[in-house]
Amino acid sequence: MAKQEDLMDNAEGSEQLNIEQLEAIDADHDARMAWWREARVGLFIHWGLYSLPAGVWKGKEVPASYAEHLMLRARIPVSEYEQIATEFHAEHFDAKEWVRAAKLAGLEYLIFTAKHHEGFAMYDSDVSDYNIVKKTPFARDPLRELADACREEGIKLCIYYSHSMDWHHPDSQGNTWDYPHNIGAYDDVASWINDEDKRTRYEHYLHTSALPQVKELLEKYGPVGLLWFDCGHKLTAEQGAAFVKQVREVQPDCLINRRVWMDPYGDYGNTSDNQPHVRVPRKDWESIATLNDSWGYKVADHNWKTADVVLRQMIDVLSLNGNFVINVGPMGNGAFDPKSVELLEQIGHWMQTNGEAVHGTRQSPIGKPPWGRCTIKDGILYLHIFEWPTNGKLLVPGLRNPVLKAYALADKDRSALPVTRISEEDIVIEVPISATASTIPVLAIEFTGECDTNPVRLLYTADYPNNFGAFDADIEGPTVRYDTGKKDHDNLINWTSLEDEASWTFRANGPDRLQAVLEYGAAADVDGGSYELSVISKRSGETVSRITQTVKATGDGYEFAAFPVGHLSLPEAGDYVLRLKALSLPNGAFICLKKIVLERG
Template structure:
């Protein structure tokens, strides 16, 4: 279902089981403190590929990621090297890069010191295949950027492709120049017992990759984190060598999970551009692009809006993650106008709402239908994605006494009317003048240690209640979550009667809801009937039940919303919504995206 190039982002390797655990040092919390406070960062993908903009010899190369140009076009090393002679970077200004990050409210900057193409975008002593010795630019951009970041108060971090190097004769990926090499999509099991491939690859790691990591940590001052990539292409022992190299030079420098796989690294990573995530650990990071490519691609105009980027960022923060947005500068070293525009829009929002970002932690009230929340100390921040037409914002699950509620956009912080609906829920009268604002944020100051419930409240007005596939608890031997990337936030492999998806929710009283399933079903391979039930958590009694037949939607990813009936909840309390197969007539029941309960 996906192009091969997308397999290089450790997709499917973020929740490995039965892997050796690394010992967590006593100073782990101290090392992580700046990162947990920062919350948001800027990724920069800049390299020889940037000058090409996704083209080679006048033809566009079919690659989602422009930085994969050399691999996708299978450009010989000697020809690819010639790009360096044209790399003048006449518009590169390190201070401008650091300042744009700062003005956008992004607290750390990750610079690509070396990507998979093997070209060092800094002054490397290990290899003369670098920015200073091979380009007419002739300067060290990383040295200038390190100085600029310190001046602007932005934490400098470094990306380094440690497992792959398409320029090096003993590394992985380039089999058009070096046919005996490990292929770009070969897994570890395919080469670990091949003495020639293994020994040459270990030579690359020990004589080239590890020394370059060492010099990066020695030459540019304190580094916030080393951001490694494609660690699933290494053995655990090889991944450990990179962790130890970092710790040996800069003990306080963080290491991301992609140095190998779970549970390595100081924090976890999602896959690239993965808006829907099953969070694997407490500390984690999501990375995204403004369009589709990471490196500059002249034809990629599939831009996200600033609202889409901010909503994805806030969703990540609400799940205790950090969020990093990427810019791919052009070959001359400038940020393209659209990226600058989006950074400015993000910066404008951050100027007003940064209190709801920096140093915040996971939402204690789950994922309300109106948006997301974050928390810091004794303040709950409410990020409003969908405005309540009634003007009454129901805040679920907060049991604490509320001291004050106000809009962050209100410089006078005037108190908004608040009343308690029941023991767990409050209602805020929200000002209509903020309705057109870009993701308004309300602060709720409360007394005492946070006492809250993350169980979803079933809303009776203003919003449909969405039970998304990625929020389900799944059971059964075949049912799985899809990749979580765009249009793949569904369940797959619903193949046996024991497969089941369930969600917990809470009702504040008697109510009636219309029910719809959103799913995809292939005409030839799908089929069967489903059973949707609601059970009381306290008694186990089934209080609602719907049976229905799956019909084709045209394809597994041709999602359709199908009304299936209605259900009633008899009284207040906690419940479990369960969906299972009553019968199976095809290869799979369906690809479920969500269940929707609409107040009726």
């Protein structure tokens, strides 16, 4: 079940094409992207008929991670699902409250679900009468009211539209219980492209319903910052291009996300849904996350993230030059649920103090320090401290520029903190023993000149462990791959070849000797395999230290355990490569690596 639901997030589709070349051809790309790069954070809103039953059908909770998939997962006939509309009063809907909540949380654009996979238009559609104005007692156009409220508050209006699937339409994809000859919800393009009946009827849906609705959305509601498409991997390249063409013809400045088809389409890249660990897909990219698990409101979903967790994920994305969009699924009555309101207020409180370290910033020029993350803007490096230094000294690696001043954003006086340069590339800031703020303090470093940094990871000799995560590794070989990056899947998988390897580059400020710890999962059939962990000098290319060990089973590839495996020695200061390779695979498989830690001991 989970695997099928994951297939809907468009994460697996990617064409190996030259994205940089495509963007260079489009001379208007940078101009279109300017507001988006400045905004950095937005609010996603999933609201539809599914919000009223909230994951429950006929008194029973439907086994689906996402409430908006209710119709599909419960296989609800169209005739029954339509009846939800007759009860959709939305008596507490207030567009101004929604937009004000986004603004107070420091979120600068709002993406509203004009139509999700269920096929119900949450706006006054002239293309289809199956819409909120004509079929519900609410009988108002929430998108019109949101467009007006966004203009009043200075929030950029953006629109989500499910273009590839419509479970209400007899010629679209997904609904095979009412329409047995339709394309299935999880069928790939290859399964239907040569089926004349399916292909012809689907093209009819696209040209008489989906494309005309996209056109009217762009014509009726004023300037739209972004058209957010979904499940474009279920289209052919030509069909995806038709949606790009439609947007460009009506609003040339409107951004298009990658899920209009697959890479390299769209103005920017998307990761998977709720993916806290990423490999950056493109120069401009976006991560989207829910406050709990579901996107649409689900009454039984109490798996709430804390504001701290959401902020850490947001900051991590910003530090990698991505945008971050936080989702709220309003209740069927049109109000945000109390927990979402509480979390948005907590996020907004942090943003009031630290928003300058978010809006308009770009990728960290010094990589990922072990104490947190960095962003940069206009000659200021912002240090987002996840783990406060207990000794009162924060080592900041890789900054060569002369420092003018360092201070805490939470300090209204912005009093200067003492700064000491310990090498050509590294400085130490003296900070209070206790953090300057309760939630993710931010320090600012003002420096002179063009930013001059070394992004290679510095090996810390004290205070922090050196974590070499699987998603930060460079991998080579025919089989090894990164896992999904979703919760508890931040590891390497499919390691089945002796030619596979994972490596990390780092630098050391002097000779050292560190304990190596491998954290991995290993099924019983890989027990007894062997591997080599080595350190290679970047200067000479020679292996300067090596450990060989045998694999110990943990019970399963996703039952992770940490194993001290020995010590690695560094003979001198310099750049090195940490490399892991399998030496023997007795049953044709290796571990699922989560991380390697080098620490004092």
